[in-house]
Amino acid sequence: MSILFVGGWATEETQFPRLASISRFLVPFNGFSSEELPALVGGGGNILIGWSTGAHMLLKECSHLFSSYDHVLLIAPFLSFIDSFPERLVRRMIAGMDKNPAEVVQSFHKNCAEEADLNFDPAQVPVLIEGLEYLIKSRVDVKPEIAADNLILIHADDDRIVRQKAFDQVLEKIPGAEVRLIDGGHKISESTLLNIIEGL
Template sequence: MDSFFVSGWAGDPAQYPGLPASFNYLVPFSGFNPQNLAGMIDSGGDLLVGWSTGAHMLLRFCPHLFSRFGKVVLAAPFLAFTDSFPERLLRGMIKGMDAGPAGVVAAFRANCADPTSSDYDPEQTDKLIEGLEFLISSKIEFDEQVRMDNLILVYGTADRIVRRKAFDRVCKAVQPADIVLLNCGHKIPEKDLLNVMGCVSCLGSVKLLI
């Protein structure tokens, strides 16, 4: 059985170096088109994990596949990125990508509390701009509360990218999900993420890990 990890905007396997050996590591925009995600994971598996934009894409395009996995972990998920990040700021990032894309990516990672450094590939600029346009327009609206029994929602209480109210909207939309709150920023540290994935069987309805 396979396991999948879907990264966020401007994602890089170096951000979670321990995962590629055990997961199919998928990077949106530069690595795949969001509309193709369901076809990439429809085989099912043990674990399905999405972080940030990756979590949003899974929730938007793939909820019908969640039952094919043992557990689904969504870290820093959101129904609409503009619930947290105003469109004007995203438009500013798009303009910045034209002039200095490496600086835009570095500043975004700093706000994510992500210490990972990476050599920026200028060939990815157009794809990353497409990703920002996606984040402006993409919104999830469920007609009714969705039941997902194998779902774990993870949030860093110091997150400067996805606001708590945006995370709470996800929690209200999908039930009965397990909720894990961590004392960290937007980028969930790898050791904490691995801990959540390794302890899924012992989670209660709500967990606070600090």
């Protein structure tokens, strides 16, 4: 089984160690831009997964490639990040990256319901800022012809980052997709995600 996983802002492989060991694991802005994602996704395969910013990028840049996968899972997708997470807070995060980036990232992961203690790499500050600036500006214009027969949209009931309103905006654009509502916060637990994958 081939799995391609596109993570969210400040994602680390240690958040999904088992998944990282069996998938091609991509982290936005860490070696590729949104516009370069289609070239990485284009080969097709069994399962394509996007979480948060990764789900947003896949909707924006790669929806025409969804049909080349058996299953496409978009976890906590959004059309515009600042429709859910206020722009003033994102700009506050950007300002904080100049003063105490480790604290900004740690606070974000806490709001995502991440339970693990993650190591912060100061070398990542430039790409993290790039990602936050992207999230302020980026919007998805979903085309009516988007393939939905293999698409599963997943959202957690206590997601403090991508709130229900933002998720519902995605549902309105892709009414034919399967929807799965799960327990938890913005960061889906690895066990839950692996159970979904095993059930496909």
